[in-house]
Amino acid sequence: MSNTGLLISKVFWPAFFYPKTLIAVFAALVVLTLFLSVRLIRTKKRISRMKNALNIRENALEAMPDGYYMWMYDDVGFLEKTFCSRRLAVMLGLTGGFESSFETLAERLTPQSAEELSNALRKMRNEGTPFSVEAENSSETAEFLISGFRQTTDNDRPLLDIIWVRDVTEHEKKYRKLNAECAEQKKRRAFFEAAIDALPFPVWMRNEDLQIVFCNPAYARAVNAASPEQAVLNAGEPVYEKSPREARILAAAARASGKEHKSEEFAVIDGKRKRIEVSEIPLPSENDAFRNRTIGFIRDVTAEQELKEKLQNHIASHNGVLEHLKTAIAVFNMDTRLQFYNTAFLRLWDLEENWLDGSPTYSAFLDLLREKRRLPENRDFRAYKNQELRYFSTLVAAKEDIMHLPSGMTLRRMLTPHPLGGLLITYEDVTGHLSMERSMTVLSETQCMLINQMREGILVFGSDGRLKLANKAYMNLWHFSPQDYKKSAPSVTDVIESQKIFFENDADWASLKEQLLGVVSSHTGEFFQILRPDGKTIEFNAVALPDGGIFVSFFDVTEEERNSAMLTEKDKLLSRYKQTALQADELRSSFVKALKTEISTPLNTLSETAAALSAEKIKGLSKEQKNALHALKNTASNLKTLLDDMTDLALLETGSSVLELDSLSVPELIKAAANSVREKAKLCGISLKTQCPNVIEPLIADKKRLKQVLYYLLNDALDAGYKGGTLLLKAKKTEENGEKKLCICVCASGLDLNDRPKEAELSFGFAAGLIRNLVEMHGGRLEISDENGVKESRIFLPLR
Incomplete structure (x- = not known):
């Protein structure tokens, strides 16, 4: 162990375990821990913010309409990995998605496009220069713009290579369309310039300062300039006789009013004095390039003016000829104003000459004629007038029509287009001709x-x-x-x-x-x-x-010739038959008269004798004898009546009898007929009734003969009835086929069913023929019916 170790072990180490030392060390450790914790929290927040920023950048890249493909390198400079964007995969149909390779991408392009892209990418990696190439997909249905560049470090170490792919199909279409339109506009510009240059009359354009900025060669010649450019440079203007400033004044007026202005001038053009018509037209102000600009041209009207003068002379002579024609003639110009009328026109419409001299319009002319009722009647006058006014713009050939005026006059109108515009109208009175x-x-x-x-x-x-x-x-x-x-x-x-x-x-x-x-x-x-x-x-x-x-x-005449002989023979036979029939009628009439004369005398004697014997003054007669005398009297009376009927019937059949017509009262006739059989009805026990309205008009008939008919019918009904029955005599008006008639009806009810003929006919001999003949002579008819015990005899007579 070294001295230092001994020092630490002997001096510091024991001192470390001192309480104060431990507290100081613990406090230092706490402070250090807190410091490190704060630094860690800040670092995590910074990392979180960086991740969020990175996600935002990635989402922004994915949201872009362009796709991209990246090659990323490591710290040494070797390729680490590749990345294909979702947008690029969709654009080119790459099934590998993010992991798609560049070779797959190149296969989705045409071979030529793939080769150009590979060459550009290789050059960028070798030289570091960015590139931009155009490419098409393999089906040649879409076009792309591919741009590439390399990102390096400060010491030129590559970090990444990236290519951006943009779908420019629609842009290319629009670009080609714009190119085509631009080319077309250039052609049109060249065409219009060539057309304007080819015009034989001067044409120019003025700017907002009324300076000439464009003109054609004809204008340059008019102002004695070598070329149009020289004319614009010199600001040359045509020389007018009135004032040199006249040209600019006309242009200013046109620009101020916004419509064409014209003026006729005398000017020296190409060294000659000519009459010209100068026009200045303002260009549309909607286009800023043309605002406050005008275009003008000069038209040589020298020959036209000479023709106008000749035409005026010709029209004057023509009007002189039309003035003396009897046909009404009027000429309306293209503005529908009356330009000429002759005397026949003035007289036809009866108008004031001063009013016609004021050149009224055709519309005013029609309105005035309508007020005077000189036009055909029309339900819709406005439509009629509009149709008339349309002739000024639509009529190309002569049109003829007929006018029927309320006064009864008929006019033939001819509408002809006038050579100078307008209409020439002629009116010709054809009332008599049409009739x-x-x-x-x-x-x-x-x-x-x-x-x-x-x-x-x-x-x-x-x-x-x-x-x-x-x-x-x-x-x-x-x-x-x-x-x-x-x-x-x-x-x-x-x-x-x-x-x-x-x-x-x-x-x-x-x-x-x-x-x-x-x-x-x-x-x-x-x-x-x-x-x-x-x-x-x-x-x-x-x-x-x-x-x-x-x-x-x-x-x-075949049948006439053939039948002529037959008709002659028939006429001879008919004449013979008529003569024979006439002789027979005469013999029958003579026989009936002789018979009546021979028999009527003994019948009268017999009737008078029976009447005298049955009188009350002769006593001693039994009841049977009285009944026999009464029956004898009745038989004589019936035989006498029978002879009278036979005589009348014979006269009727030979046509010798004539009706004595008179006006009869129908109620009185009915009453008289009923009274003639009323006693017999009482004896027979039959009730007799009459019905007749008083409003029936008088009847034209033979009173005696008609009363005779009713008497026979009533007697027939009484003979057919039995005690307790009813006999009704009535009269009423009726109508048949629109003709008024009188119906007289004899109606018997309660008949004896066992003692009468089976057929519905009169029950006594040839009197039936007499009755029918008398009724038919009055123009009527007789009807008899017998049903269910009721017998009706009806007479129908015409009411005149």
Whole structure:
């Protein structure tokens, strides 16, 4: 052991265990521990902050749209590891992700791009120079910009190599598009410059100070400059006669107003005095490059002015001619203002001359005509006026229409585009012409319709000998086709020749044809007959027309000729039959009258004797004898009535009886008819009733004959009834097919079902025929019905 060790062991070591020494050592240890703890905490916080900053940088790198690939080296300078970003793996479709190798990356590029990238990377590692290359993926669907650089230490030791890959596909597309547009703009600029330089008239552009900054060669020649550049440099202006400052004043006015300004001047151009039209046009102010700039040009109007003067002279002479025409004429210019009108126009519309001389617009002209009711009626006048005004801009060819005015006048209007712009309008009164044309059309159509409805076959030839009309009857008669004359308008010879088919077996066709042509040519109107081989007989004649044409008719009289003999024979037989019937009627009438005369005398005697015997003054007659006398009296009366009926029926059938018509009151007629059988109804025990409204108008009829009809019908109903039955006589108004009629009805109820005919008819002899004849002579009809024990007889008479 050395002396130092002995010293420590003997001096310090024992002193270390002293209490104060231990306290001091412990305190030093505590202070040292606290110091080290604070330093450790600060170090951890710094490490945490560095980790957070590193994470933020990594996230920022991952969020960038560019991908990257890194080669990291160790402290010696050897490659430690590689790293591929997630964005790059997605861009190139690298399945290895972060661990993808550079060779895999190169395979995702085209061979040429991979080779350029490898060469640039090799040069960067050897020389340390950054690079930037363009590359395409292997499918050539995307383009990339690859940039690389090397990070080294202060002593040039490599730390890392990194390449940045940016997808520039869209940028390249936009770049190429912009290049194409730029090239196109250059072409357009060159084209417009060449076009402006080729213009034969001066063109220039002024800046905001009204100085010439551009001009074409024509302008340079106008100001006697060697070139356009020389003209701009010299600020040359055309020499105007009015004032040299006139050109700039015109440009300033155009720029101030924002629209084109024109001025006609006399100027010396190319050493000649010419009349020119100077125009200054302000360029659009939306573009800052053109703001406060104007473009101008000069147009030589010397020849045009001379033509205008000639045209004015021509128009003046033309207007002088139009002034004397009877047709109303007006000329409206392109601004729709009245430029010319003649006297006929003034008289037609009855307008004030001073107003027309004020060049009113076409719109004002239409409004004034509407106020005076000189225009056709229109529901929508605004639409009508707009359509009229559109003619000034849309009409390219003449247009004709008809105007029907409220006054009844009809005008033919012609709208024609004027060569100098605007419209030339003519009005012609065609009221009379249209009326005549309408009448002629109606007359022609009527004549054609009448001719087509005629039974005769009709042909009409014009003054040129051509067929103009053939009706249906002719076509059917001669088997003539409508197309035969509608297409070719055949001549008279052709039409006659078409009839040959009916005479093919006739050896004399040539002779017949000559005869037909002779009749048509002579057109005397005489009738001739043609006997065709098919058995038809045709009447044929020709008549001259006032217009030089020929009217030819063919009428088939075959049936008339054939039936003529039969009709004559029938007329003879009918005459014989009529004479025989007349004699028979006369004999029957004479017989009936003689019979009535012979029988009526004994019947009267018998009736009077029976009446005298049944009188109360003769006593001693039994009840049976009285009944027999009463029956004898009734039988004589019935026989007398029967003879009267037979006489009346005979007169009716021979037509010798005539009705004595008069105005009858229907209620009185019904009452009188009921009173004539009221006693008989009481004896038969039958109730008799009447129904008749008082509002029925009077009836025009024969009172005696009509009362006779009702008497027979009532007696028939009483004879068919039994005690306790009802007989109703009624009258009412009715209507049939729009005609007013009177219906008189005799209705019997409670009939004797065992003692009456089965058929619903009058129950007594030929009186039924007499009743029906009397009713029919009054223009009426009789109806009888019998159903379920009720018999009705109805008479229908017309109310006049």
